[in-house]
Amino acid sequence: MVLFRPVGLQELRLIAASGYRAFPPRLPDQPIxxxxxxxxxxxxxARDWNTKYNDPPCGFVTRFEVDDEYVRRFPVQIAxxxxxxxxxxxxxxxxxxxxHIIGRITVAAAYYGPGxxxxxxxxxxxxxxxxxxx
Numbered sequence: 770m771v772l773f774r775p776v777g778l779q780e781l782r783l784i785a786a787s788g789y790r791a792f793p794p795r796l797p798d799q800p801i802x803x804x805x806x807x808x809x810x811x812x813x814x815a816r817d818w819n820t821k822y823n824d825p826p827c828g829f830v831t832r833f834e835v836d837d838e839y840v841r842r843f844p845v846q847i848a849x850x851x852x853x854x855x856x857x858x859x860x861x862x863x864x865x866x867x868x869h870i871i872g873r874i875t876v877a878a879a880y881y882g883p884g885x886x887x888x889x890x891x892x893x894x895x896x897x898x899x900x901x902x903x
Contacts, residue, residue, distance in 0.1 A: 770835055771832065772806065773804065773831065774804045774805065775805070775815040775818075776815070777823040777827065778825055778896065780793060782898075782899070784831065789874045791867035792863060799860060801859060802857075802859075803857055804858070805854060806856070807852060809852055811830040812830055816828060819882075826881065826883065826885050827880060827885050828882075829876050829878065831876055832876075833875070835870055836869040844856075879894045879895055
């Protein structure tokens with residue numbers, strides 16, 4: 770199953786550090802890892818939320834594939850409108866979830882808000898600090 774995950778720059782740095790193979794552990798106050806089922810929903814969060822409320826003000830949509838049989842254990846949750854479909858993976862199961870990712874996590878889109886001060890690689894549209902990791 771192809772899934773998407775909106776992330777900020779700090780989380781993207783940790784994904785890059787894994788070789789684009791895993792999502793970082795959740796923080797103590799984050800009991801759930803929630804990948805989403807469609808690009809449109811991930812884009813809304815990355816573009817409309819992360820670029821306004823993250824520091825630095827930017828958001829990214831990651832795209833990845835997870836083994837179908839494994840991912841079926843997590844029921845689809847609707848978090849608002851019908852397009853807001855996500856899976857709720859308990860934080861303590863994220864390491865196992867990462868083992869079921871097929872291939873690499875890719876960056877499908879990048880958004881930058883007012884006040885973003887980093888250098889952006891024109892070829893990848895990613896912060897220059899990450900462009901070599903892709």
